[in-house]
Amino acid sequence: MSFLEPMLLAALPLAALPVIIHLINQRRYQTIRWGAMMFVLQANRMSRGYARLRQILIMLFRILAIATLVFAVSRPLAGGWLGLAAGGRPDVTMVLVDRSPSMQETAQGMPGGKLETALARLVPTLETLGSDRFVLIESTANAARPLENPRELLRSPDLGPASASADLPGMLQTAYDYIKANKVGRTEIWIVSDLRENDWNAESGRWRALHDGFADLTQGVRFHLLAYPDSDAENLRLRVTGVRRRKAGDGIELLVSLRIEREGRQDAKESIPVQFEIDGARSEATVELVGSAADLKDHPIPLEKGRERGWGRVSIPADANPADNDYWFTFEPPVPRKTIVVAEDPAAARPIALAASIPPDPALKCEVETTTPAQAAAADWDAAALLVWSAPLPQGDAARAVESFLSRGGSALFLPTAGAGDASFLGLKYGAWSGAKGETAIESWRGDEDLLAASQSGLALPVGALAVRRYQTLIGDATPLAILKGGAPLLSRATTPAGSTYFLTTTAAAGDSSLASNGVVLYVMVQRALAQGAQALGGVRQVTAGESSRGDGVLWTRVSGAKDAISTDYRNHAGVYAAQDRLLAVNRSAAEDAARVIPAPRLAELFRGLDFSRVDERAGRLGSLIQEIWRMFLVAMITAMAAEALLCLPKLAPVRGAATS
């Protein structure tokens, strides 16, 4: 049991008062010379057992009455959170709320999802425990926001279900920064989460820094985890894997591929009705689900004539988690992928231009426009998706044109040239050529994301097979994507607010590297950069919830989905939105579909050495986590007092009257 006013428990020794008074009374005896000793002797001998028991009971009830009174004023709490309020009222209570789609899951036969349940349970608990300040950090905004009182958690519009994944280490970092910046006193951090691995990212290096940071705080930080790790094995997850347009006869049809997954019932067979909605027009198909996953490949949906672009929605019937039953997509005719190659020597950039001109899909069109640095400013930047710059880094008008192109979302790949000069762009510049003789191998590269990521089937790109004979150093802060032996970067990504900017430190010339002869890596790299640029250029876009930049979403208007979302929060809610003349489909991230929960030992390891308590909850369980039970103690006190009074009642007079008559 824990107490809200534990200091008052110091008064517990008062319970010994009856015993002390009894002992003092015993010592204050009188001596009398007595004649009628025979009666005293008899009285002392007669039925001692019951009288003694009665005396002991009276004493016990008196002790009990005082003890229960002390307990009652110490405001005892009933609940599973042992040692919850051992330190008294905290200075700041921070609530970290995981709003990821998996938090919308409901338990069978229970009302409310995990998020709703957790908040409903947490609010009365926080109200009971009290705090000088309440601060909310919710997963989508990941910013500390002060609350007037815990009840705001129920009213707050930005605490509804969202489609964006949570970043628990990021939220804890925000909490840590808040504690450091505001120099707060004793802090309680309540984490509400379903412990999904993709949200917790337990392997991230940030955890170590966070752990050390919190451990070094002197004001005492206590973590409470309200965990909802259970997930419904019957829950179905829908994801659209591809949308293509195809000419069919005289019209156009849309080929939609989708995948339905579930965790449990590997051998069960089930027919799932899937509903398609294209710009409001609905159709339905049935998918036979055998085992844990079913794919529907290229399901044709004819488009009405003249419709070039639009949006669609695929739904399956409601189940435990409503957040993964819908998927939105957008479509439009493929945009020509135009590459601008700016080179002093067009021959040197030729392998790259070639790689950019061959479309990976026959339906796509790829164009390459080659120009010189001097004429670069005059190129057709509006139609371009990728810029390949194989010349001294841009200056003046050219630099402004490139920056404008990048801010529009275009991709750029910079290559070194012989006469690089001292020019810098985006805070980066090329240094001297390496004087190394022979070939330098690639030591490591980022195979999980960006240009050199492994293929969809999981195969790694043959980056290791590349040989670099000559490279230039890169000066400035950039994220290396591939590193040569010796630590020099081969490919780096510059930090830009929009668009993707890459710096290669070698050229595709045969004397510099085997990029051209190897071909595969260069082609994939260029096409990926082109695809990124083209996505920004197109009229439609697929966005993962929460991943577009903070300013995005504000000027969006809702087309479909996200009924309860507020306009500033559109980027975190699945649905289709219109931004100027573009259509955006926002969906939950792919990682969100993995139902893996971080194992308890791993979680315990993350918080090892910190003051951490965890309670596993189930969705639908309402009511406060803790309850004040001082009333019970008062009733116990009254009962003890009544029992004591009953035992103390003198026997009725007749017996005594007969003796004295």
Added chain:
Amino acid sequence: MFPENRQRSFMNTAVLSRLAGFPLYARRAMQGTVSGRHPSPHRGSSIEFAEYRKYVAGDDPRRIDWRAWGRSDRYFVKEFEADTNLRLCLVVDTSGSMDFGSKGVSKMEYARRLAAALGHLALQQGDAVGLSCVAGGIVRNIPPRRNPSHLMHVFDVLEETTPKGPTQIDQVLHELAETVSQRALVVIISDLFVDPALLLEGFQHLRFRKHDAAVFHLLDPQELAFDFRRPMRFLDMEGGPSIFADPSEIAERYHKALESYLGGLKQVMLESAVDYHRVALDEDYEQVLVRFLIGRTHTRGVR
């Protein structure tokens, strides 16, 4: 009457003079040495006619009732009741517990007053007065005599006696029954802190010896009420071990024990036809004696 003209604490002449109007009667026939106001078991020369008896040879011819001879032509002897004096044996308990008294007067003092008044009354009407001071046994014994100087001696002994020792009145009763000549008035003044069952035999022994037994059972109001509030250490006045007790704890059982004792004692007194008077020390001893004397007039003894 009081030749030395000495003031004794237990003598109050005013009370004695008021009591002088009440005669002390025995409840049964007494066997005195001289004539007195008490019935005797023998025929005597009082004016109270008893019966006619046939004349037998050897009777004094002067006692023949000639009128009866004249009417019946037979010889009858006319017999009269005899009146005698009594022997009053005052038995005063001098055990340690008799020293107790919460109302300013101890049981011993009270007993002295009762004994002195009764002795004085008896002597006034020509009865013999004796005194036995008893505790563990008979401590002092003064046989009954009729002369006033003897009464002074009795008073002296009463005055000198101090309460001491245990109460063993049950054994003392047997001894008294045997040592006191038959048909005496035995007045026992004691707190009788003895098991009633033990007393029964003693009183029946007295009854068997044709003694008229009367008991003044002295009890202190505090002994009856037992209304202490604080824990007490009870020191035994008769030398037994002391007891530490919380009266609030044991009061109920004390009263139970007291009630059982008084009930048993009452039964014993009824069974052995003892003239029993329970006296609380806060009662006026004059009233107690008046009640005692008047009660005796109703039950005045037959021959």
